[in-house]
Amino acid sequence: DFMKQSQGMLLLYTMKNPSFPEYVFSSESGIMCLDFHNNHPSLVAVGFYDGNVAVYNLKKATSQPSYKSGAKSGKHTEPVWQVKWQKDDLDNNLNFFSVSSDGRIVSWTLVKNELVHTDVIKLAVEGTTMQEPEGLQLQILGSGTSFDFHKKIDYLFLVGTEEGKIYKCSKCYSSQFLDVFEAHHMAVDSVSWNPYHLKVFISCSSDWTVKIWDHTIKTPMFVYDLRSAVGDVAWAPYSSTVFAAVTANGK
Known part of the structure; x- marks a missing residue:
């Protein structure tokens, strides 16, 4: 329930002792996603159910995040479904x-x-600008659920939405999309570029399917029906043709 926030937790384990966490961080809102920084393994970015984001530093002996967004500093108004660290910006600042x-x-x-925020893109649903009686134009926004950044083309990224569309976006253009894929009938739960084949990406959805795409073609190359909502997919780090998926029925 978005209005009744309960406690969230970030737990960090070592492989030596998987039965009990080494670090425990409590938060006022549930934590929906996290990402470790590649070059600074002590930094973890997290996204909260209440729309905030934060960065925890494991080297600091405090239970509070080192950085946290707030109502004044651009927090989201809905749950944060994914966070991802980026390359340092031109001033060598860390960013996600x-x-x-x-x-x-x-x-x-x-x-x-x-934390300084910049809106990179707003997911407008096409053809849904409502004209209010006072002449105000209200734009209905699409709901982002997942995203992934291209491994080699730095500006290119994909965004999956609750409506089932996948948008191909550029960090350089905030007002328009490079392309839109009518990908799924329900929410896109995960989207991921192939680490080896630079044109290929994979998507999965609550509509029971996993689809593999070439980003220059509007229809999928492969469709797998897994007979249950697919919560996540991941490419193998060692092979361009192997992927793993996990479904709502526990497989």
Whole structure:
């Protein structure tokens, strides 16, 4: 229930002792997603159910995050479904992206002791600009559920939505999409570029399917029906043709 936030937790384990966490961080809102920084393994970015994002530093002996967004500093108005660290910006600042049901993709930069936000793109649903009686134009936003950044083309990224569409976006254009795929009938739960084949990406959905795409073609190359909602997919790190998926019925 979005109005009744309960406690969230971030637990970190070592392989030596998987039965009890080494680190425990409590939060006022549930934690929906996390991402470790590749070059700074002590930094973890997290996204909360209440729309905030934060960065925890495991080297600091505090239970509070080192950085956290707030109502004044651009927090999302809906749950954050995914966060991902990016390459350092031109001023060598650490930064990460977040995606939320509120339709905003936001870039967060760690500057001194605060998070500075920039809206990278807003997912407008085509043909849904409502004309209000007072002449105001209301745009209905699509709900972002997942995203992934291209491994080699730095500006290119994909966004999956609750409506089943996948948008191909550029970090350089905030007002339009490069392409839209009518990918699934229900929410896109995960989307991921292939680490070896630079044109290929995979998507999975609550509509029971996993689909493999060439981003230059509007229809999927492969469709797998797994007979249950597919919560996540991941490419194998060692092979361009192997992927894993996990379904709602526990397989």
